[in-house]
Amino acid sequence: MSGAQDDRLNVHGLTLAFGTRVILRELSFSVRRGSIFAIMGGSGCGKSTVLRAIIGLLRPAAGTILVDGEDYWAATEAHRTEISRRFGVLFQNGALWTSMTVAENVVLPLQMFTQLDSASIDALARLKLSLVGLGAAGERMPSELSGGMRKRAGLARALALDPDILLFDEPSAGLDPITSKRLDDLILELRDGLGATIVVVSHELPSLFAICDDGVFLDAETRTAIAHGSPGALREGCDHPTVRAFMTRARPEQLTAMEDPHGRR
């Protein structure tokens, strides 16, 4: 464990709820500078919801989120917006602006937040699109893209402003193994080359093991984190049946049945 100085994100005692329906409670984890942090857990356990709280779309019912040591939700709205500029966000469904072309989607943040001339903005946007393998699709509308392409376009938009905290919701879902591998390489490159800190929500075990060096495992039943650590370490050393099942791609009761031949069901 390194000192709190090195934490870019620090989530403490976080409780998230939609109305009266509590999704997660008492969640704590911290993301070190320069790490690739995995948020894992079964479908519907609240991974995307955690991201929404971090990027300012859902006010937590309790708990704090520190971004570089500043209390995010205690800040004024204007200051929160300032802090959000450090984030690059990929939404689970891409969330592209459907009335603009793919290239315009990447251009808009640059137009809004930089003083660059339009030629440089275009060049930057083309670069980001080529990074995700969409160099040729810039003039298409989002509705003309496949699901995986939309995801990659969303990724290019998240990278537009070169933010140093990247939050990706299932970046490789719906991608073929080759593109998925390219994306893993891109994520590693962003961390090693640009020094970004990256939080990924992912179910893709190979990519989790390949790139993530820290993480947290959420559980829908207990509604909180049941394990902390990198996916690799969790696979080797975690005893919790749900985590074991997730990491070895088994059904939990099969696992208990394997260990305990006289299953108690």
Place this chain on the structure above:
Amino acid sequence: MVLHLTGDWIAQETGLRDAATVQRVIAEAGGAARLRFETGELGRWDSALVAFLHALRRAGAATAEPAMELDDTGLPEAARRLLALAAEAGPSAATPAAPNGDPLLTRVGRRSIANWAGAVAAVALIGETVLRSLAALLGRRVWTRGVDVLQSMREAGAGALGIVAIVNALVGGILAFVGAVQLRRFGAEIFVADLVGIAMVREMAVMMTAIVLAGRTGGAYAAQLATMQGNEEIDALKALGIPVFDYLVLPRIIALVAMLPLLYLYACVVGLLGGLVVSASVLDLTTTAYIEETRRAIAGTQFALGLAKSVAFGALVALAGCHIGLRAGRSAADVGRAATSAVVAGIIGVIALDAVFAVCANALGI
């Protein structure tokens, strides 16, 4: 206790066993701790059988006293596996839905709070409009893009020329016709020009144009913003720190506030022309006399009143559309509802505001 399962269990053909059957089985089991199955005579089966077993197990665990367990060894292998899968839905799926049988008072209270919140949000939006417009006028940084304003202007203004022309020409013509029939009885045909001129310039042109835009543009605004809401496009803007108001709402308000006065003037011309054509054909009037009489009848103040109204109506229609769109839910049905209520709110708002203008103009003696 052994349950004999016989015959075919095909959902499409034999239907599902209902809850009463399940309860009867439980009752007949009479507190037996285990229920076994005998399937020697079981015919073809599909989900119907699995659904029955699933219901039986849930009822056995919940209602039987003591809880009854199913011994699935007698079942076909495939049915057993499906049943095991169905069991894993787990407790998260069984999260209780919000109760809908609240007492009347609770529902009234909840509805009032929601309405109050809606009203507060509407006022907040108006306030924000004023503040941001002032900021823009004072040269502060506003995140509105010129291209968006121009785009909205083209859609709301140029795109509406056709329908505004048709509606207002017809209204002018109808006024002339009604006036002609009545005024001819008094031999005052020439005053048809006054009637059409004053009615169009003061009331009808601006009101008709605003109603057309409420249906055409206000509804579209609500639908656009509600769809963006559903696609998380608005969330993406917020996450980037682009102010939703400046980027989405302000261009639309500016467009309508700028375009409605222009459309109003255009509507006046078309409406007066419509009146002229009808009068010239049903009455014994020369075109010159008609135009001369119209010019005498309508003064500059009438136009000023109409222009003032058009600015107010433009702001109202745009605000209603944007407000309703931004507060809409995230489903397809919500988009439809948002569009409908934006149109309704726009039309009612325009007519009500027109009445307020009429009273004020009367008090001021305009």
